[in-house]
Amino acid sequence: MTQTNTIRVLVAKPGLDGHDRGAKVIARALRDAGMEVIYTGLRQTPEQIVEAAIQEDVDAIGLSILSGAHNFLFPKVVELLKKEGADDILVIGGGVIPDEDIPGLKEAGIAEIFTPGTPTSRIVEFIKENVKH
Amino acid sequence: MYDKDYIEKINEKKKDWEETTVKKVTSKYPERYEKFYTNSNQEVDRLYTESDIQDLDYLEDLGFPGQYPYTRGVQPTMYRGRLWTMRQYAGFGNAEESNKRYKYLLSQGQTGLSVAFDLPTQIGYDSDQPLSQGEVGKVGVAIDSLKDMELLFNGIPLDKVSTSMTINAPASVLLAMYIAVAEKQGVSPEKLSGTIQNDILKEYVARGTYIFPPQPSMRLITNIFEFCSANLPRWNTISISGYHIREAGATAIQEVAFTLANGIAYVEAAINAGLDVDEFAPRLSFFFNAHNDLLEEVAKFRAARRLWARIMKERFKAKKPKSLMLRFHTQTGGSTLTAQQPDNNIVRVTLQALAAVLGGTQSLHTNSRDEALALPSEDSVRIALRTQQIIAHESGVAETIDPLAGSYYVESLTNSIEQKAREYIEKIDQLGGSPKAIEKGYIQQEIQDSAYRYQMDIESGRRIVVGVNKFQIEEEPPKGLLKVDPEVGRKQEEQLKELKSSRDNLAVQEALKELEAKAKTDENVMPAVIKCVKCYATLGEICDTLRGVFGEYKASVII
Numbered sequence: 001m002t003q004t005n006t007i008r009v010l011v012a013k014p015g016l017d018g019h020d021r022g023a024k025v026i027a028r029a030l031r032d033a034g035m036e037v038i039y040t041g042l043r044q045t046p047e048q049i050v051e052a053a054i055q056e057d058v059d060a061i062g063l064s065i066l067s068g069a070h071n072f073l074f075p076k077v078v079e080l081l082k083k084e085g086a087d088d089i090l091v092i093g094g095g096v097i098p099d100e101d102i103p104g105l106k107e108a109g110i111a112e113i114f115t116p117g118t119p120t121s122r123i124v125e126f127i128k129e130n131v132k133h
Numbered sequence: 134m135y136d137k138d139y140i141e142k143i144n145e146k147k148k149d150w151e152e153t154t155v156k157k158v159t160s161k162y163p164e165r166y167e168k169f170y171t172n173s174n175q176e177v178d179r180l181y182t183e184s185d186i187q188d189l190d191y192l193e194d195l196g197f198p199g200q201y202p203y204t205r206g207v208q209p210t211m212y213r214g215r216l217w218t219m220r221q222y223a224g225f226g227n228a229e230e231s232n233k234r235y236k237y238l239l240s241q242g243q244t245g246l247s248v249a250f251d252l253p254t255q256i257g258y259d260s261d262q263p264l265s266q267g268e269v270g271k272v273g274v275a276i277d278s279l280k281d282m283e284l285l286f287n288g289i290p291l292d293k294v295s296t297s298m299t300i301n302a303p304a305s306v307l308l309a310m311y312i313a314v315a316e317k318q319g320v321s322p323e324k325l326s327g328t329i330q331n332d333i334l335k336e337y338v339a340r341g342t343y344i345f346p347p348q349p350s351m352r353l354i355t356n357i358f359e360f361c362s363a364n365l366p367r368w369n370t371i372s373i374s375g376y377h378i379r380e381a382g383a384t385a386i387q388e389v390a391f392t393l394a395n396g397i398a399y400v401e402a403a404i405n406a407g408l409d410v411d412e413f414a415p416r417l418s419f420f421f422n423a424h425n426d427l428l429e430e431v432a433k434f435r436a437a438r439r440l441w442a443r444i445m446k447e448r449f450k451a452k453k454p455k456s457l458m459l460r461f462h463t464q465t466g467g468s469t470l471t472a473q474q475p476d477n478n479i480v481r482v483t484l485q486a487l488a489a490v491l492g493g494t495q496s497l498h499t500n501s502r503d504e505a506l507a508l509p510s511e512d513s514v515r516i517a518l519r520t521q522q523i524i525a526h527e528s529g530v531a532e533t534i535d536p537l538a539g540s541y542y543v544e545s546l547t548n549s550i551e552q553k554a555r556e557y558i559e560k561i562d563q564l565g566g567s568p569k570a571i572e573k574g575y576i577q578q579e580i581q582d583s584a585y586r587y588q589m590d591i592e593s594g595r596r597i598v599v600g601v602n603k604f605q606i607e608e609e610p611p612k613g614l615l616k617v618d619p620e621v622g623r624k625q626e627e628q629l630k631e632l633k634s635s636r637d638n639l640a641v642q643e644a645l646k647e648l649e650a651k652a653k654t655d656e657n658v659m660p661a662v663i664k665c666v667k668c669y670a671t672l673g674e675i676c677d678t679l680r681g682v683f684g685e686y687k688a689s690v691i692i
Contacts, residue, residue: 015252015267015268016252016253016255016256016258016264016265016268016342017252017268017272017341018336018339018340018341018342019340019341019380019381020341021380021381021382021468021584024581024584024585024692025382025581025584025585025588027692028581028585028692029585029588031692037692039690039692040690041688041690042341042688043256043264043341045263045264067252067268067271067272068271068272068507068508068617069267069268069271071267072266072267073267096472096505096506096507098506098507098610098614099610099611100610100614115472116471116472116505117471117472117473117598117601119591119592119602120588120592121592
């Protein structure tokens with residue numbers, strides 16, 4: 001597969017939590033790695049995130065959450081993408097997420113979960129290898 | 134101040150030492166790095182001498198504890214009189230569960246309460262609102278109405294404990310509930326002591342739980358200042374917070390600068406609202422972070438204290454000693470905790486707590502080892518509290534005041550942090566003050582640049598984080614993490630339904646209408662908020678009423 005266009009990524013903060021240091025650092029790292037990055041800002045509903053993803057025609061969505069609401073909000077994003085026929089968009093997630101929650105999230109369609117301490121370079125690589133372009 | 138000739142001599146001798154003794158060694162064994170830096174990227178010299186603090190004037194710049202400029206501490210006897218308040222931030226699930234945790238902490242020797250509210254509460258939504266889904270009870274306790282607050286403090290005499298509440302945008306509502314619970318216990322408002330965070334400016338730049346736009350938010354804050362100075366003389370009306378600014382990525386210098394710049398904005402707002410500076414300034418309090426760079430952190434606390442005293446005296450002409458004192462709470466740095474080898478976090482927290490104590494904190498929260506993974510378990514919280522108790526009773530550092538004063542390095546860092554923070558504040562003044570600088574995205578951008586640089590330093594290996602980019606091991610997933618009952622949301626919803634069918638709804642409607650009317654004038658809204666709370670109007674109803682009048686803040690996205 002040849003990559004003709006730049007990879008477009010939506011970095012999104014679902015739920016009510018205001019901790020977006022990680023989301024912003026990753027947004028910048030992805031941009032420095034040559035991707036086009038759109039950051040939603042705080043307090044986005046799954047509906048708003050999916051709408052933005054489709055409108056911006058992104059290849060991947062990076063969801064960040066630190067409040068513990070991931071089990072509810074992450075699967076909802078994937079579900080809505082499916083409903084809109086946009087489930088070719090790669091969805092990854094990160095934040096304070098206990099190991100035991102990860103298998104369930106993957107089963108729900110989140111491609112990978114990145115927990116604290118992950119180098120941004122690993123996230124860049126993962127996106128490059130896994131987006132359907 | 135030191136003798137000029139003598140300093141000259143020291144400089145000569147030092148140069149001599151570097152060219153002979155040091156060079157002999159470094160020619161064979163070079164130092165680990167070419168240059169060394171503090172955690173906040175200040176360059177660190179090989180050796181500090183009197184020469185580095187030659188302009189320091191003991192009486193002008195350090196003085197004595199309990200005296201201007203308070204560099205050495207705000208209390209005359211510091212911890213020899215009374216130890217700092219050990220105050221663990223806690224709350225999760227529903228009010229009953231959190232009440233149990235508070236009673237446990239008090240039984241273990243904790244000396245003050247600190248309430249963590251869940252995100253819907255912090256943003257003024259009831260548990261049954263759609264945006265609350267998945268968030269109820271997660272990062273703190275869910276409070277929908279006075280009913281929950283009564284359960285939260287059940288069996289805890291509010292005239293005996295001091296309570297800190299991390300609540301900002303809806304601070305007036307939670308304070309009103311606290312006053313109402315106390316009244317039911319037979320405790321009058323003037324006996325209450327504690328703190329509400331009530332610091333909206335840092336919510337816009339770092340923490341994110343804003344509701345209303347800046348102007349009405351500042352008005353709510355000054356309403357609280359005014360109300361408390363008349364009715365709750367022992368209440369800290371605001372906790373001007375650098376903690377979250379630091380967590381968002383700021384350096385120690387930026388933490389001091391942006392926090393004090395916000396402090397200046399609150400003082401100006403209150404003065405503009407017609408309050409006398411010496412009426413409200415004694416009840417201003419601060420909240421700082423403690424990261425791993427022990428000596429830089431100690432210097433940071435000392436610099437902040439000195440700088441604030443000077444600002445209050447020179448800029449605002451405050452006269453009461455209490456108006457000049459920077460009293461602060463410290464929490465150890467959440468973002469320094471690692472998910473890898475979590476027990477290592479106990480050591481990090483010890484260093485950070487030590488920095489806070491050596492820096493003269495008035496109260497302290499020590500983080501638990503498992504907080505990069507989940508909310509802390511009871512065992513982890515106990516270790517965190519024990520860490521403070523060991524520092525207090527075994528380390529010896531509490532027996533004399535400001536023991537690091539006079540250290541060439543610490544005094545030099547204290548000077549440079551004060552100086553660089555001052556430069557930032559001047560820049561913010563030029564932008565029109567902190568609210569304007571926030572609106573322009575200046576402060577956010579500065580913090581984000583620091584955060585990004587820090588992350589890149591870790592990835593390049595320039596900065597070592599033990600267990601993360603060096604000394605890693607294969608490990609089993611940790612066990613015994615705290616899980617919040619997923620049913621909390623549903624239970625809160627049921628209770629809300631019950632509440633709304635059993636309370637006097639006519640009284641609620643009237644109280645809300647009165648609040649709406651008051652909010653539209655420039656009168657103080659606190660009495661109307663208290664009235665709403667007492668007839669069991671919910672937090673969401675009260676905040677919605679205010680949203681109707683004030684509108685909502687829309688953040689601009691900056692990356």
